[in-house]
Amino acid sequence: MLNSYLLFWSIGMLFFAAEWLKPARPIAYRAVFWRDLFALGVYNLSFLLVVQVTDRIPVPQYLPVALYNLPTAGKLLLFYIVEDFGLYWVHRLMHTSLVWPVHRWHHSPTSLYWLAGIRATIPHIALFNLTYVAALPLLHDASAWAFPVIMMEHIARNNWMHVNVTWKSSWLEWVFVTPRYHHIHHSSDPAHQMKNLGALLTIWDRVFDTYYNPDDLTGELKFGLSERVNPVRLVIGV
């Protein structure tokens, strides 16, 4: 647990440094950091609660026997493809009017930087965690190192998607989500809503018609909600 926190903040310091060197937009850190530190506390507690339930879901073993001897790297690849496909559809579901309240808090920051994406309600964490649980059988008999690697990759990735940097890579975006790619998803412009829903891979957005090419962006992005919501309801997700 202590190692996880150390790694979390070590990576966070690197993101802070990148944002200080090449910021995409000015961020009033003093105005938002303590709020996001509170959100991080809520996230950590919520995650501990959520896994008490999701870890007990009996998911049948569906990895074909022929693939049992696949190297751990191969199983990880399968795991990430299946999990990411699930994450895309869960995220898309969260943008329907019925489920939107559980995801609204995540879209509330008006300034995006690495820690701003940590805002997540309990049902938000639970729904996303279900995709992890559903993909777990693909790691049947995988080496033990795969699991802490996935956990830290998930945390680092969520923070990475929100980093406030000018850095861009059009070629990397053919496959992977980058900060500027995800920032479009946070835009309050109706033209960007329901766009770039991908978490790790950009292919689902291309295949399912929710892709917005960051190179096509003109003008400055504005972030945040277009509705006023009671802060307690925002954090609880109702």
Ligand SMILES: [Zn+2]
């Ligand atoms: Zn969203």
Ligand SMILES: [Zn+2]
């Ligand atoms: Zn986000």
